[in-house]
Amino acid sequence: MHDLCEGMNFIHTTVSSFHGYLTGSKCLIDKHFILKIGEFGCETLVSLLANEHIKTAIHVPVKKLYWTAPEMLNYQMMPNRATDVYAVGVILLEILSSDYPYPDPEQECKCLLEKISSGAVTPLTIQKDENIRRLRPDLLACLEWTFHLDPNKRPTVAKLLRTLLRQEENFFPGSKRSDRLVDQIMERLNRYAAELEDRVAKQTSDLIKERAQCDTILRQILPGNIVEKLRRCEHVGAEVFDSVTIMFFDLYGFEVSIHQKRLTDLMDLLNAVESQTDSCVNDVDAFKVEAIGDNFMIVSGAPVCNGSRHVGEICKLAISLRSKLEKLLEGREMQLRMGLHSGSIAAGMVGFRKPRYCLFGDTVNTASRMMSHGLPGKTQMTGIAADLLRKSCSQFRMISRGVIKIKNKEPMETFWLLNEPSY
CATH class of the missing domain: 3.30.70.1230 (Nucleotide cyclase, GGDEF domain)
Known part of the structure; x- marks a missing residue:
């Protein structure tokens, strides 16, 4: 969630201005478990693809239009930052619930699209996952505003990011901004490495003590210079x-x-x-x-x-x-x-x-x-x-x-x- 908001905030503050066709499939996870956003920066192509999907929505599986804002479904507006915010809200709910934003996607496709375009249905209104209920009131309200029919009343991605950070502090007291999944994994690995180093240091210390005891016993039996030769595997003649x-x-x-x-x-x-x-x-x-x-x-x-x-x-x-x-x-x-x-x-x-x-x-x-x-x-x-x-x-x-x-x-x-x- 943090990576998604940071990525979209970067897109909105660069020359690309907006993504335009953000969906769950455009969010990619690399080998370091970091979310990266793909297929942005092509505004003309995005607009054509968006119009094509909207015009042929009756033939497109409903689940491919989950992230499309109502104003685009109603042919009232081209892709912009506000439509990106709507898509970000849908993806955030997907991450929180680990499920599609709308249940039974194969049933009553046309009816569901009409409800989405009219604003009668949003992912938040039908979502029953317990993780959603545990959200901070300000984050829950912010998510509700991402689905507002009036694009001008939707929050910016930057505001979403700030609210999300407060939510993370609520779930993980003392957590920092960089506490995403890969950071948590790295922290565990570092903690494990530190514990391993301590264990190795203790075992090394025990080994040194045992070696010192063996040396003491050997030096009581054999002269010191012969003990050193034996340790170096040299012939003692x-x-x-x-x-x-x-x-x-x-x-x-x-x-x-x-x-x-x-x-x-x-x-x-x-x-x-x-x-x-x-x-x-x-x-x-x-x-x-x-x-x-x-x-x-x-x-x-x-x-x-x-x-x-x-x-x-x-x-x-x-x-x-x-x-x-x-x-x-x-x-x-x-x-x-x-x-x-x-x-x-x-x-x-x-x-x-x-x-x-x-x-x-x-x-x-x-x-x-x-x-x-x-x-x-x-x-x-x-x-x-x-x-x-x-x-x-x-x-x-x-x-x-x-x-x-x-x-x-x-x-x-x-x-x-x-x-x-x-x-």
């Missing part, structure tokens, strides 16, 4: 590191406690030790390779080389762990036993379903022997690690334990790492 420091430590006395303590208490203790260990490892340049029961293996210098700092990082970690874990073990018949060694290793990811970062080489075995041949409450290191520590980190203090026998190894001199560095 074995690497050789010329100089790293490996530390083993366990809870001396834990195995005896298994038979004396409740298992749930021991599990709580292991969880607390694991948590404190992770916290301390995060404070230094090191990576926790694995934890099996009460045994832990930590490396510095792999999988990311850090020059000669690795031995100092491990010693710093050993002192920090001893300080924090001894508080957890207070009152229990357990003590920390630590051992470390520096040397070369091969390292890489092993397994696909349950991947692990594994270290290989004699350095691993020697570091493990330093722990197993050590004493509770002590941190033992090899002479190689001690020499490297003196060169790279002079603030740490050590004392010689002497030469001891190591299983499957030649006798070697080892050193105790003191708990306090000499800054």
Whole structure:
């Protein structure tokens, strides 16, 4: 309705002046659901067609003359703006009722034409649709005047448009002038798109959170640089590191406690030790390779080389762990036993379903022997690690334990790492 009135108002305010032969079939709906008016601008042809239809009205189906004004049916006037207004009124009623303006168009054709031409019958007088009854009084009165026998008393299309806008505000409070069907569809599409964007944003946020959680878990199992390679679908091969420091430590006395303590208490203790260990490892340049029961293996210098700092990082970690874990073990018949060694290793990811970062080489075995041949409450290191520590980190203090026998190894001199560095 809005498109129809706007289109006719445009025609009436341009050089075309009037349409002249407006019918329902001249109102076309494009793919965007916008009403467009066709076949206007040919006044001479329109006049000839109008006269031809009027002269042969008895042979023309009545429904083709629904939009013809009474003065044209009575041969009193040629097409003009007033006759256009009459046709607009008929089409508006068609849209409101979704039906022909006159019922039973095939019956009593001549009689119905006579009534239309005399003004005895108008589409509004016989229309019983509920939508018509719900119209604002001013719009209903305006429609009645569009069918007035006196063309000069009919309203202009501009007035119809203004009244129609007030009607739209009555049906749709807060609606704007552009709220036609296509605008309503576009508004729904935009609202749906906005809802979809919100849903996608929420799902993306959830996905990012899930990915962050997966990354956190993966980085607890594998080194960060390997996680990045796996994410880029790159091959993760074995690497050789010329100089790293490996530390083993366990809870001396834990195995005896298994038979004396409740298992749930021991599990709580292991969880607390694991948590404190992770916290301390995060404070230094090191990576926790694995934890099996009460045994832990930590490396510095792999999988990311850090020059000669690795031995100092491990010693710093050993002192920090001893300080924090001894508080957890207070009152229990357990003590920390630590051992470390520096040397070369091969390292890489092993397994696909349950991947692990594994270290290989004699350095691993020697570091493990330093722990197993050590004493509770002590941190033992090899002479190689001690020499490297003196060169790279002079603030740490050590004392010689002497030469001891190591299983499957030649006798070697080892050193105790003191708990306090000499800054």
